[in-house]
Amino acid sequence: MARRISPRKVVAPPSFIGFKPYGVITENTDSVELLYEEYEALKLADYDIMNHQEASKLMGISRPTFARIYESARRKIALALVEAREIKTSYGNAWMEKNWFVCNDCLARFTIPKNITARTCPVCHSFNIALLNV
Amino acid sequence: MSKTVITSSGNTLTSKFDKRFGRAEFFCLLDEATGQTSFIANEFKDANHGAGTKAAEFMVEQQVNKIISGDFGPKAKELLEKFDVQMVILQEELTIQAIVDRISKK
Known part of the structure:
Protein backbone atom coordinates (compact mmCIF):
# COMPACT_ATOMS: atom_id res chain seq x y z
CA MET A 1 0.00 0.00 0.00
CA TRP A 95 -7.17 20.98 5.79
CA MET A 96 -8.17 24.35 6.96
CA GLU A 97 -9.29 24.86 10.50
CA LYS A 98 -9.69 22.68 13.48
CA ASN A 99 -12.53 20.21 13.79
CA TRP A 100 -13.31 19.81 10.17
CA PHE A 101 -14.06 16.32 9.00
CA VAL A 102 -14.40 14.78 5.60
CA CYS A 103 -16.68 11.91 4.63
CA ASN A 104 -14.81 9.38 2.54
CA ASP A 105 -18.02 8.20 0.89
CA CYS A 106 -19.75 11.37 -0.27
CA LEU A 107 -16.80 13.79 0.11
CA ALA A 108 -18.85 16.19 2.21
CA ARG A 109 -16.81 18.30 4.60
CA PHE A 110 -18.37 19.19 7.90
CA THR A 111 -17.84 20.27 11.48
CA ILE A 112 -19.00 18.33 14.49
CA PRO A 113 -20.04 20.77 17.21
CA LYS A 114 -19.75 19.86 20.88
CA ASN A 115 -23.44 19.03 21.24
CA ILE A 116 -23.35 16.24 18.68
CA THR A 117 -21.92 12.95 19.85
CA ALA A 118 -22.46 10.83 16.76
CA ARG A 119 -19.34 10.48 14.66
CA THR A 120 -21.09 10.00 11.37
CA CYS A 121 -21.42 11.95 8.16
CA PRO A 122 -24.37 14.36 8.44
CA VAL A 123 -25.32 13.80 4.81
CA CYS A 124 -25.00 10.10 4.04
CA HIS A 125 -24.69 8.78 7.63
CA SER A 126 -21.51 6.96 6.76
CA PHE A 127 -19.08 6.05 9.53
CA ASN A 128 -16.22 6.36 7.09
CA ILE A 129 -15.14 9.84 8.10
CA ALA A 130 -11.70 11.29 8.69
CA LEU A 131 -10.37 14.28 10.56
CA LEU A 132 -8.89 16.87 8.25
CA ASN A 133 -6.26 18.01 10.73
CA VAL A 134 -4.38 14.89 11.71
CA MET B 1 -36.47 18.95 16.56
CA SER B 2 -33.46 18.69 14.32
CA LYS B 3 -33.56 21.61 11.92
CA THR B 4 -31.46 21.53 8.81
CA VAL B 5 -30.99 24.33 6.31
CA ILE B 6 -29.91 23.74 2.74
CA THR B 7 -29.00 26.78 0.66
CA SER B 8 -31.09 26.76 -2.50
CA SER B 9 -31.24 28.75 -5.73
CA GLY B 10 -35.03 28.42 -5.97
CA ASN B 11 -38.06 27.72 -3.83
CA THR B 12 -38.89 24.19 -5.03
CA LEU B 13 -37.37 20.80 -4.34
CA THR B 14 -36.18 20.58 -7.95
CA SER B 15 -34.14 23.77 -7.56
CA LYS B 16 -30.42 23.57 -7.62
CA PHE B 17 -28.38 23.67 -4.47
CA ASP B 18 -26.81 27.11 -4.02
CA LYS B 19 -23.14 26.97 -3.13
CA ARG B 20 -23.15 30.38 -1.49
CA PHE B 21 -24.31 30.76 2.06
CA GLY B 22 -24.95 34.45 2.82
CA ARG B 23 -25.99 35.24 -0.73
CA ALA B 24 -28.03 32.16 -1.48
CA GLU B 25 -31.43 32.88 -3.06
CA PHE B 26 -33.44 30.72 -0.70
CA PHE B 27 -32.97 28.67 2.42
CA CYS B 28 -34.65 25.29 2.44
CA LEU B 29 -35.66 24.35 5.96
CA LEU B 30 -35.78 20.62 6.42
CA ASP B 31 -37.13 18.81 9.43
CA GLU B 32 -35.09 15.63 9.49
CA ALA B 33 -37.52 13.75 11.71
CA THR B 34 -40.59 14.27 9.52
CA GLY B 35 -38.95 15.03 6.18
CA GLN B 36 -40.99 18.22 5.80
CA THR B 37 -39.45 21.07 3.88
CA SER B 38 -40.25 24.76 3.67
CA PHE B 39 -38.53 27.57 1.83
CA ILE B 40 -37.58 30.98 3.14
CA ALA B 41 -36.36 33.72 0.83
CA ASN B 42 -32.98 35.06 1.85
CA GLU B 43 -33.53 38.72 2.64
CA PHE B 44 -29.81 39.36 3.05
CA LYS B 45 -28.78 38.22 -0.40
CA ASP B 46 -28.52 41.76 -1.77
CA ALA B 47 -26.99 43.27 1.35
CA ASN B 48 -24.00 45.43 0.53
CA HIS B 49 -21.93 43.86 3.23
CA GLY B 50 -22.18 41.35 6.00
CA ALA B 51 -24.61 39.03 4.24
CA GLY B 52 -22.91 35.96 5.68
CA THR B 53 -22.92 37.32 9.22
CA LYS B 54 -26.59 38.35 9.03
CA ALA B 55 -27.59 35.02 7.57
CA ALA B 56 -25.64 33.23 10.29
CA GLU B 57 -27.38 35.32 12.98
CA PHE B 58 -30.72 34.47 11.42
CA MET B 59 -29.85 30.76 11.53
CA VAL B 60 -28.93 31.00 15.20
CA GLU B 61 -32.24 32.80 15.94
CA GLN B 62 -34.13 30.09 14.10
CA GLN B 63 -32.29 27.47 16.16
CA VAL B 64 -31.00 25.66 13.15
CA ASN B 65 -28.75 22.69 13.96
CA LYS B 66 -27.20 21.98 10.61
CA ILE B 67 -26.46 24.03 7.52
CA ILE B 68 -25.56 22.56 4.17
CA SER B 69 -23.91 24.94 1.74
CA GLY B 70 -21.02 25.19 -0.69
CA ASP B 71 -18.85 27.37 1.47
CA PHE B 72 -18.94 29.66 4.49
CA GLY B 73 -17.17 32.95 4.88
CA PRO B 74 -14.74 33.41 7.77
CA LYS B 75 -17.15 35.54 9.83
CA ALA B 76 -20.11 33.25 9.31
CA LYS B 77 -17.92 30.27 10.16
CA GLU B 78 -16.77 31.80 13.39
CA LEU B 79 -20.28 32.70 14.47
CA LEU B 80 -21.80 29.33 13.59
CA GLU B 81 -18.97 27.56 15.35
CA LYS B 82 -19.61 29.56 18.50
CA PHE B 83 -23.29 28.63 18.53
CA ASP B 84 -22.61 24.95 17.84
CA VAL B 85 -24.26 24.89 14.46
CA GLN B 86 -22.99 22.08 12.31
CA MET B 87 -21.66 23.23 8.95
CA VAL B 88 -21.59 20.91 5.99
CA ILE B 89 -19.81 21.75 2.75
CA LEU B 90 -20.81 20.00 -0.45
CA GLN B 91 -19.04 20.70 -3.70
CA GLU B 92 -21.27 18.71 -6.04
CA GLU B 93 -23.93 20.10 -8.35
CA LEU B 94 -27.09 18.69 -6.83
CA THR B 95 -30.78 19.46 -6.59
CA ILE B 96 -32.36 20.04 -3.20
CA GLN B 97 -34.31 16.81 -3.61
CA ALA B 98 -31.10 14.83 -4.12
CA ILE B 99 -29.64 16.20 -0.91
CA VAL B 100 -32.84 15.59 1.05
CA ASP B 101 -32.89 12.02 -0.26
CA ARG B 102 -29.31 11.50 0.77
CA ILE B 103 -29.97 12.72 4.29
CA SER B 104 -33.15 10.74 4.81
CA LYS B 105 -31.66 7.52 3.46
CA LYS B 106 -30.46 5.59 6.48
Missing part, protein backbone atom coordinates in the same frame (compact mmCIF):
# COMPACT_ATOMS: atom_id res chain seq x y z
CA ALA A 2 1.25 3.43 -0.88
CA ARG A 3 1.99 5.85 1.87
CA ARG A 4 -0.85 8.14 2.86
CA ILE A 5 -0.71 11.70 1.62
CA SER A 6 -0.15 13.97 4.58
CA PRO A 7 -2.71 16.75 4.78
CA ARG A 8 -1.48 20.19 3.86
CA LYS A 9 -2.56 23.12 5.92
CA VAL A 10 -4.24 25.89 3.99
CA VAL A 11 -4.82 29.17 5.82
CA ALA A 12 -7.56 30.41 3.52
CA PRO A 13 -9.05 28.78 0.47
CA PRO A 14 -8.87 30.70 -2.81
CA SER A 15 -11.47 33.45 -3.03
CA PHE A 16 -12.64 32.23 -6.42
CA ILE A 17 -14.00 29.05 -7.93
CA GLY A 18 -11.96 29.30 -11.10
CA PHE A 19 -10.38 31.43 -13.78
CA LYS A 20 -11.48 31.54 -17.38
CA PRO A 21 -9.58 32.94 -20.36
CA TYR A 22 -11.44 35.31 -22.65
CA GLY A 23 -10.99 36.24 -26.27
CA VAL A 24 -9.68 32.77 -26.98
CA ILE A 25 -8.89 31.99 -30.62
CA THR A 26 -9.04 28.23 -30.45
CA GLU A 27 -11.40 27.09 -27.77
CA ASN A 28 -9.96 24.49 -25.44
CA THR A 29 -12.65 22.87 -23.39
CA ASP A 30 -10.25 21.08 -21.06
CA SER A 31 -9.67 22.62 -17.69
CA VAL A 32 -6.81 22.54 -15.23
CA GLU A 33 -7.55 21.48 -11.69
CA LEU A 34 -5.65 23.63 -9.22
CA LEU A 35 -5.66 22.11 -5.76
CA TYR A 36 -6.06 24.28 -2.67
CA GLU A 37 -2.61 23.33 -1.43
CA GLU A 38 -1.10 24.34 -4.75
CA TYR A 39 -2.82 27.69 -4.55
CA GLU A 40 -1.56 28.08 -1.00
CA ALA A 41 2.00 27.14 -1.97
CA LEU A 42 1.99 29.66 -4.79
CA LYS A 43 0.55 32.31 -2.52
CA LEU A 44 3.12 31.76 0.23
CA ALA A 45 6.09 31.62 -2.12
CA ASP A 46 5.22 34.27 -4.69
CA TYR A 47 2.71 36.57 -3.08
CA ASP A 48 3.89 36.56 0.53
CA ILE A 49 7.50 36.08 -0.71
CA MET A 50 8.45 33.45 1.83
CA ASN A 51 11.25 30.98 1.37
CA HIS A 52 10.33 27.33 0.97
CA GLN A 53 11.55 26.40 4.43
CA GLU A 54 9.25 28.87 6.20
CA ALA A 55 6.35 28.17 3.89
CA SER A 56 6.62 24.41 4.34
CA LYS A 57 6.53 24.84 8.13
CA LEU A 58 3.39 26.92 7.84
CA MET A 59 1.71 24.24 5.76
CA GLY A 60 2.84 21.44 8.06
CA ILE A 61 4.79 19.58 5.41
CA SER A 62 8.45 18.99 4.62
CA ARG A 63 10.40 21.36 2.44
CA PRO A 64 10.79 18.86 -0.44
CA THR A 65 7.04 18.21 -0.37
CA PHE A 66 6.40 21.94 -0.46
CA ALA A 67 8.74 22.27 -3.42
CA ARG A 68 6.87 19.54 -5.28
CA ILE A 69 3.49 21.13 -4.64
CA TYR A 70 4.82 24.52 -5.65
CA GLU A 71 6.28 23.15 -8.84
CA SER A 72 3.06 21.40 -9.68
CA ALA A 73 1.15 24.65 -9.11
CA ARG A 74 3.45 26.59 -11.41
CA ARG A 75 3.23 23.96 -14.10
CA LYS A 76 -0.54 23.87 -13.95
CA ILE A 77 -0.80 27.64 -14.22
CA ALA A 78 1.69 27.70 -17.09
CA LEU A 79 -0.32 24.99 -18.84
CA ALA A 80 -3.52 26.94 -18.36
CA LEU A 81 -1.97 30.15 -19.70
CA VAL A 82 -0.27 28.59 -22.71
CA GLU A 83 -3.15 26.38 -23.75
CA ALA A 84 -5.79 28.95 -22.75
CA ARG A 85 -7.47 26.53 -20.42
CA GLU A 86 -9.85 27.26 -17.67
CA ILE A 87 -8.53 26.89 -14.10
CA LYS A 88 -10.79 25.23 -11.60
CA THR A 89 -9.95 24.97 -7.95
CA SER A 90 -10.54 21.79 -6.04
CA TYR A 91 -10.11 20.75 -2.46
CA GLY A 92 -7.18 18.37 -2.88
CA ASN A 93 -5.44 17.27 0.31
CA ALA A 94 -5.90 20.43 2.28
Whole structure:
Protein backbone atom coordinates (compact mmCIF):
# COMPACT_ATOMS: atom_id res chain seq x y z
CA MET A 1 0.00 0.00 0.00
CA ALA A 2 1.25 3.43 -0.88
CA ARG A 3 1.99 5.85 1.87
CA ARG A 4 -0.85 8.14 2.86
CA ILE A 5 -0.71 11.70 1.62
CA SER A 6 -0.15 13.97 4.58
CA PRO A 7 -2.71 16.75 4.78
CA ARG A 8 -1.48 20.19 3.86
CA LYS A 9 -2.56 23.12 5.92
CA VAL A 10 -4.24 25.89 3.99
CA VAL A 11 -4.82 29.17 5.82
CA ALA A 12 -7.56 30.41 3.52
CA PRO A 13 -9.05 28.78 0.47
CA PRO A 14 -8.87 30.70 -2.81
CA SER A 15 -11.47 33.45 -3.03
CA PHE A 16 -12.64 32.23 -6.42
CA ILE A 17 -14.00 29.05 -7.93
CA GLY A 18 -11.96 29.30 -11.10
CA PHE A 19 -10.38 31.43 -13.78
CA LYS A 20 -11.48 31.54 -17.38
CA PRO A 21 -9.58 32.94 -20.36
CA TYR A 22 -11.44 35.31 -22.65
CA GLY A 23 -10.99 36.24 -26.27
CA VAL A 24 -9.68 32.77 -26.98
CA ILE A 25 -8.89 31.99 -30.62
CA THR A 26 -9.04 28.23 -30.45
CA GLU A 27 -11.40 27.09 -27.77
CA ASN A 28 -9.96 24.49 -25.44
CA THR A 29 -12.65 22.87 -23.39
CA ASP A 30 -10.25 21.08 -21.06
CA SER A 31 -9.67 22.62 -17.69
CA VAL A 32 -6.81 22.54 -15.23
CA GLU A 33 -7.55 21.48 -11.69
CA LEU A 34 -5.65 23.63 -9.22
CA LEU A 35 -5.66 22.11 -5.76
CA TYR A 36 -6.06 24.28 -2.67
CA GLU A 37 -2.61 23.33 -1.43
CA GLU A 38 -1.10 24.34 -4.75
CA TYR A 39 -2.82 27.69 -4.55
CA GLU A 40 -1.56 28.08 -1.00
CA ALA A 41 2.00 27.14 -1.97
CA LEU A 42 1.99 29.66 -4.79
CA LYS A 43 0.55 32.31 -2.52
CA LEU A 44 3.12 31.76 0.23
CA ALA A 45 6.09 31.62 -2.12
CA ASP A 46 5.22 34.27 -4.69
CA TYR A 47 2.71 36.57 -3.08
CA ASP A 48 3.89 36.56 0.53
CA ILE A 49 7.50 36.08 -0.71
CA MET A 50 8.45 33.45 1.83
CA ASN A 51 11.25 30.98 1.37
CA HIS A 52 10.33 27.33 0.97
CA GLN A 53 11.55 26.40 4.43
CA GLU A 54 9.25 28.87 6.20
CA ALA A 55 6.35 28.17 3.89
CA SER A 56 6.62 24.41 4.34
CA LYS A 57 6.53 24.84 8.13
CA LEU A 58 3.39 26.92 7.84
CA MET A 59 1.71 24.24 5.76
CA GLY A 60 2.84 21.44 8.06
CA ILE A 61 4.79 19.58 5.41
CA SER A 62 8.45 18.99 4.62
CA ARG A 63 10.40 21.36 2.44
CA PRO A 64 10.79 18.86 -0.44
CA THR A 65 7.04 18.21 -0.37
CA PHE A 66 6.40 21.94 -0.46
CA ALA A 67 8.74 22.27 -3.42
CA ARG A 68 6.87 19.54 -5.28
CA ILE A 69 3.49 21.13 -4.64
CA TYR A 70 4.82 24.52 -5.65
CA GLU A 71 6.28 23.15 -8.84
CA SER A 72 3.06 21.40 -9.68
CA ALA A 73 1.15 24.65 -9.11
CA ARG A 74 3.45 26.59 -11.41
CA ARG A 75 3.23 23.96 -14.10
CA LYS A 76 -0.54 23.87 -13.95
CA ILE A 77 -0.80 27.64 -14.22
CA ALA A 78 1.69 27.70 -17.09
CA LEU A 79 -0.32 24.99 -18.84
CA ALA A 80 -3.52 26.94 -18.36
CA LEU A 81 -1.97 30.15 -19.70
CA VAL A 82 -0.27 28.59 -22.71
CA GLU A 83 -3.15 26.38 -23.75
CA ALA A 84 -5.79 28.95 -22.75
CA ARG A 85 -7.47 26.53 -20.42
CA GLU A 86 -9.85 27.26 -17.67
CA ILE A 87 -8.53 26.89 -14.10
CA LYS A 88 -10.79 25.23 -11.60
CA THR A 89 -9.95 24.97 -7.95
CA SER A 90 -10.54 21.79 -6.04
CA TYR A 91 -10.11 20.75 -2.46
CA GLY A 92 -7.18 18.37 -2.88
CA ASN A 93 -5.44 17.27 0.31
CA ALA A 94 -5.90 20.43 2.28
CA TRP A 95 -7.17 20.98 5.79
CA MET A 96 -8.17 24.35 6.96
CA GLU A 97 -9.29 24.86 10.50
CA LYS A 98 -9.69 22.68 13.48
CA ASN A 99 -12.53 20.21 13.79
CA TRP A 100 -13.31 19.81 10.17
CA PHE A 101 -14.06 16.32 9.00
CA VAL A 102 -14.40 14.78 5.60
CA CYS A 103 -16.68 11.91 4.63
CA ASN A 104 -14.81 9.38 2.54
CA ASP A 105 -18.02 8.20 0.89
CA CYS A 106 -19.75 11.37 -0.27
CA LEU A 107 -16.80 13.79 0.11
CA ALA A 108 -18.85 16.19 2.21
CA ARG A 109 -16.81 18.30 4.60
CA PHE A 110 -18.37 19.19 7.90
CA THR A 111 -17.84 20.27 11.48
CA ILE A 112 -19.00 18.33 14.49
CA PRO A 113 -20.04 20.77 17.21
CA LYS A 114 -19.75 19.86 20.88
CA ASN A 115 -23.44 19.03 21.24
CA ILE A 116 -23.35 16.24 18.68
CA THR A 117 -21.92 12.95 19.85
CA ALA A 118 -22.46 10.83 16.76
CA ARG A 119 -19.34 10.48 14.66
CA THR A 120 -21.09 10.00 11.37
CA CYS A 121 -21.42 11.95 8.16
CA PRO A 122 -24.37 14.36 8.44
CA VAL A 123 -25.32 13.80 4.81
CA CYS A 124 -25.00 10.10 4.04
CA HIS A 125 -24.69 8.78 7.63
CA SER A 126 -21.51 6.96 6.76
CA PHE A 127 -19.08 6.05 9.53
CA ASN A 128 -16.22 6.36 7.09
CA ILE A 129 -15.14 9.84 8.10
CA ALA A 130 -11.70 11.29 8.69
CA LEU A 131 -10.37 14.28 10.56
CA LEU A 132 -8.89 16.87 8.25
CA ASN A 133 -6.26 18.01 10.73
CA VAL A 134 -4.38 14.89 11.71
CA MET B 1 -36.47 18.95 16.56
CA SER B 2 -33.46 18.69 14.32
CA LYS B 3 -33.56 21.61 11.92
CA THR B 4 -31.46 21.53 8.81
CA VAL B 5 -30.99 24.33 6.31
CA ILE B 6 -29.91 23.74 2.74
CA THR B 7 -29.00 26.78 0.66
CA SER B 8 -31.09 26.76 -2.50
CA SER B 9 -31.24 28.75 -5.73
CA GLY B 10 -35.03 28.42 -5.97
CA ASN B 11 -38.06 27.72 -3.83
CA THR B 12 -38.89 24.19 -5.03
CA LEU B 13 -37.37 20.80 -4.34
CA THR B 14 -36.18 20.58 -7.95
CA SER B 15 -34.14 23.77 -7.56
CA LYS B 16 -30.42 23.57 -7.62
CA PHE B 17 -28.38 23.67 -4.47
CA ASP B 18 -26.81 27.11 -4.02
CA LYS B 19 -23.14 26.97 -3.13
CA ARG B 20 -23.15 30.38 -1.49
CA PHE B 21 -24.31 30.76 2.06
CA GLY B 22 -24.95 34.45 2.82
CA ARG B 23 -25.99 35.24 -0.73
CA ALA B 24 -28.03 32.16 -1.48
CA GLU B 25 -31.43 32.88 -3.06
CA PHE B 26 -33.44 30.72 -0.70
CA PHE B 27 -32.97 28.67 2.42
CA CYS B 28 -34.65 25.29 2.44
CA LEU B 29 -35.66 24.35 5.96
CA LEU B 30 -35.78 20.62 6.42
CA ASP B 31 -37.13 18.81 9.43
CA GLU B 32 -35.09 15.63 9.49
CA ALA B 33 -37.52 13.75 11.71
CA THR B 34 -40.59 14.27 9.52
CA GLY B 35 -38.95 15.03 6.18
CA GLN B 36 -40.99 18.22 5.80
CA THR B 37 -39.45 21.07 3.88
CA SER B 38 -40.25 24.76 3.67
CA PHE B 39 -38.53 27.57 1.83
CA ILE B 40 -37.58 30.98 3.14
CA ALA B 41 -36.36 33.72 0.83
CA ASN B 42 -32.98 35.06 1.85
CA GLU B 43 -33.53 38.72 2.64
CA PHE B 44 -29.81 39.36 3.05
CA LYS B 45 -28.78 38.22 -0.40
CA ASP B 46 -28.52 41.76 -1.77
CA ALA B 47 -26.99 43.27 1.35
CA ASN B 48 -24.00 45.43 0.53
CA HIS B 49 -21.93 43.86 3.23
CA GLY B 50 -22.18 41.35 6.00
CA ALA B 51 -24.61 39.03 4.24
CA GLY B 52 -22.91 35.96 5.68
CA THR B 53 -22.92 37.32 9.22
CA LYS B 54 -26.59 38.35 9.03
CA ALA B 55 -27.59 35.02 7.57
CA ALA B 56 -25.64 33.23 10.29
CA GLU B 57 -27.38 35.32 12.98
CA PHE B 58 -30.72 34.47 11.42
CA MET B 59 -29.85 30.76 11.53
CA VAL B 60 -28.93 31.00 15.20
CA GLU B 61 -32.24 32.80 15.94
CA GLN B 62 -34.13 30.09 14.10
CA GLN B 63 -32.29 27.47 16.16
CA VAL B 64 -31.00 25.66 13.15
CA ASN B 65 -28.75 22.69 13.96
CA LYS B 66 -27.20 21.98 10.61
CA ILE B 67 -26.46 24.03 7.52
CA ILE B 68 -25.56 22.56 4.17
CA SER B 69 -23.91 24.94 1.74
CA GLY B 70 -21.02 25.19 -0.69
CA ASP B 71 -18.85 27.37 1.47
CA PHE B 72 -18.94 29.66 4.49
CA GLY B 73 -17.17 32.95 4.88
CA PRO B 74 -14.74 33.41 7.77
CA LYS B 75 -17.15 35.54 9.83
CA ALA B 76 -20.11 33.25 9.31
CA LYS B 77 -17.92 30.27 10.16
CA GLU B 78 -16.77 31.80 13.39
CA LEU B 79 -20.28 32.70 14.47
CA LEU B 80 -21.80 29.33 13.59
CA GLU B 81 -18.97 27.56 15.35
CA LYS B 82 -19.61 29.56 18.50
CA PHE B 83 -23.29 28.63 18.53
CA ASP B 84 -22.61 24.95 17.84
CA VAL B 85 -24.26 24.89 14.46
CA GLN B 86 -22.99 22.08 12.31
CA MET B 87 -21.66 23.23 8.95
CA VAL B 88 -21.59 20.91 5.99
CA ILE B 89 -19.81 21.75 2.75
CA LEU B 90 -20.81 20.00 -0.45
CA GLN B 91 -19.04 20.70 -3.70
CA GLU B 92 -21.27 18.71 -6.04
CA GLU B 93 -23.93 20.10 -8.35
CA LEU B 94 -27.09 18.69 -6.83
CA THR B 95 -30.78 19.46 -6.59
CA ILE B 96 -32.36 20.04 -3.20
CA GLN B 97 -34.31 16.81 -3.61
CA ALA B 98 -31.10 14.83 -4.12
CA ILE B 99 -29.64 16.20 -0.91
CA VAL B 100 -32.84 15.59 1.05
CA ASP B 101 -32.89 12.02 -0.26
CA ARG B 102 -29.31 11.50 0.77
CA ILE B 103 -29.97 12.72 4.29
CA SER B 104 -33.15 10.74 4.81
CA LYS B 105 -31.66 7.52 3.46
CA LYS B 106 -30.46 5.59 6.48
